[in-house]
Amino acid sequence: MFSFLTLAGGSRTWLRRLWASWARPAVQAAVALSTATSGHAALFGLGGSTSLDTHAGLTLATWNLEWLMSPAVHEELSARCVRQQPASRERALPCTPGRTPPPRRSLADLDALAHHADRLRQREQVDVVALQEVDGPEAARLVFRQGWRVDCFVQRAHPQKVGFAIREGLPYRCNGDLAALDVDGTSRAGADISLWPGTPREVRVLAVHLKSGCFTGKLDRSFAPCQRLQQQVPVVEAWIDQRVREGVALAVLGDFNRHLAKDARFPAGPDERAPLNVIQAWSDQQPPGADLLRATEGQPYLPCDAQDTHSQYIDDILIDRRLADRNANRRFARLSYDPREQGRMLSDHCPLIWSLRP
Numbered sequence: 001m002f003s004f005l006t007l008a009g010g011s012r013t014w015l016r017r018l019w020a021s022w023a024r025p026a027v028q029a030a031v032a033l034s035t036a037t038s039g040h041a042a043l044f045g046l047g048g049s050t051s052l053d054t055h056a057g058l059t060l061a062t063w064n065l066e067w068l069m070s071p072a073v074h075e076e077l078s079a080r081c082v083r084q085q086p087a088s089r090e091r092a093l094p095c096t097p098g099r100t101p102p103p104r105r106s107l108a109d110l111d112a113l114a115h116h117a118d119r120l121r122q123r124e125q126v127d128v129v130a131l132q133e134v135d136g137p138e139a140a141r142l143v144f145r146q147g148w149r150v151d152c153f154v155q156r157a158h159p160q161k162v163g164f165a166i167r168e169g170l171p172y173r174c175n176g177d178l179a180a181l182d183v184d185g186t187s188r189a190g191a192d193i194s195l196w197p198g199t200p201r202e203v204r205v206l207a208v209h210l211k212s213g214c215f216t217g218k219l220d221r222s223f224a225p226c227q228r229l230q231q232q233v234p235v236v237e238a239w240i241d242q243r244v245r246e247g248v249a250l251a252v253l254g255d256f257n258r259h260l261a262k263d264a265r266f267p268a269g270p271d272e273r274a275p276l277n278v279i280q281a282w283s284d285q286q287p288p289g290a291d292l293l294r295a296t297e298g299q300p301y302l303p304c305d306a307q308d309t310h311s312q313y314i315d316d317i318l319i320d321r322r323l324a325d326r327n328a329n330r331r332f333a334r335l336s337y338d339p340r341e342q343g344r345m346l347s348d349h350c351p352l353i354w355s356l357r358p
Contacts, residue, residue, distance in 0.1 A: 057327050057357035058195070058203060061120060061335075062130040062253045062315050064349035065113070067093075067102035069135035069159050070142060074104045077159065087186050091157040102159075109345045112338075113143045116351070119335060121147045121167060124353055128172075128195065129165040130207035130253045132188075132349075136161050154179075154189040162191045162207050162254065173197040178206060178239060183231040187211055190236070203323060204243050208236065208254040215314065216259045218266075218276045229258070233275045237282050240320070244289040249323035252282075252292075255349070259312045260294060282318070291321040295332050295354040302334040304350035305342065317354045327356035 069077075074093075081095035093102050105113075120126040131150075134140050140150035144165040152174035153163030166172050178190030191207040210232055213225025220230065236252060243250040258278055268281035275281035283292035295317035301310065324330075333353040337346055 057329075057355070058128075058323075059124065059126045059353065059355040060128055060130075060205070060251055060253055060317050060319075061124070061126045061351045061353045062132070062207070062255070062317060063120075063351040064132040064209070064255045064315065064347060065134050065143065066347040066349065067133050067135075067159065068105075068113075068143065068347075069102075069139045071104060071106070073135060073139070073159070074102070078102075078104070085186060086158050088156050088158050088182055088188075089185070091159075093159065103345045105345050110142045112341045112344045113346055114145050116335065116337065116346070117144050117148070117165070118146070120351055120353075124333065124335060124351075125355070126351075126353060127167045127170055128193075128205060129351065130191070130205070131163050131165060132207070132209040132255045133160045134163060135159040137163070140165060152191050152193045154191050156182075156189065160188060160209070162188055162209050164191060164193055164205075164207060166193075171196050171199075175204075178208075178235065180235045181208065181210075181232055183211075183228055183235070187228060187232065190239070192239075202248055204248050204250045206236070206239055206250070206252045206254075208252060208256065210255070210257050212257040215257065216262050219278075220269075220274065220276055229278075230274055233278055233281050234273055237272065237275075240282055240292075241287055241290055244287050244320065244322075247322075249320060249326065251317060251319045251323060253295075253317040255315050257314050259314065260316050261296065261312060264294070264297075289321060292318045293321070293324050294318050295330075295352065299332050302336065304334075304348075305337045305346075306339065307342075313352070315349060315352045317352065319354075319356070323356065327358055329357040331355040331357075 077093040081093045083096055085094050086092040095101055120129060131140060136153050137150045140163065144150050147168050149166045149168055151164060151166060153161050154177045173194045175192035175194055178192055181187060181190045188209045193205050195203045195205060211225050211228040214223065214229045219226045240250060240252065260279055263277050264279040266277045268284065269276035283290060285291055296313045301312060335351040335353060337350055
């Protein structure tokens with residue numbers, strides 16, 4: 001009977017030629033790509049995974065995890081909390097009178113969140129999750145366990161950080177913080193990442209958590225949250241415009257703390273440095289190609305659980321025309337929490353997903 005052992009015993013010369021002609025160049029190319037994408041790049045991922053790309057297109061998600069930190073860190077910081085919201089440079093939690101303190105989670109709560117993250121990977125086939133209100137990679141690993149890398153978090157002492165969870169095997173590069181988004185020393189910088197860097201498929205992704213409090217209405221009001229948001233909008237616009245000029249597809253996603261469905265109805269106004277609204281400041285065809293599509297446009301509000309009393313999204317995903325034209329088949333979803341987890345301390349947000357396929 002012919003077998004691999006027979007082949008190996010009688011055709012060693014043939015096997016050596018096969019290695020020289022195919023296997024060795026393939027490994028060399030993989031190593032070269034891994035080197036090109038820098039020390040922050042993940043070519044093969046962790047845990048022995050060697051899958052480079054399991055499907056065409058890209059599936060993006062955003063998830064605000066509401067003060068996610070380990071129980072030990074929560075205990076430590078709560079013991080010396082401060083009355084006001086800490087500055088970005090402060091390693092502290094607020095204990096403002098009359099306001100609900102940051103939640104403390106049990107190990108069972110973290111397991112429930114980890115199950116939800118696994119559903120993102122297994123069921124929804126999500127490639128990249130923009131994370132908000134996470135105390136860095138260590139906290140993120142409590143939820144994003146097998147099959148994920150957590151990286152590219154902003155440099156901020158404050159426990160509310162922005163960063164990413166990336167599917168193992170997806171090549172990426174951290175591009176550093178969009179620090180200018182911290183307009184007053186208490187706001188959150190943006191996290192910037194390149195997917196498939198240095199290839200024709202490259203996508204630049206910016207994760208944001210913008211100033212809270214100015215959910216609707218013009219930004220030129222004498223109201224501090226609107227004034228801070230008005231300062232942040234040109235920072236994101238400059239980032240978008242630079243990517244358009246470079247010819248790189250882009251996405252901006254996260255917690256915008258803004259009802260973008262209402263915002264999109266109104267013009268940005270004539271002054272780019274002091275816009276009146278958000279969406280049309282970014283999607284203005286200046287430069288040509290600065291034309292954004294929004295995941296939640298035309299979508300009904302899907303609650304996170306039975307206690308969700310909101311009716312409009314503040315989490316969203318925006319992509320430019322270049323990325324949209326590559327992916328004509330787009331599917332919107334929201335991954336609500338399992339009703340069996342009712343009573344667990346999960347988050348006041350749940351994942352919002354946009355699947356982009358050719």
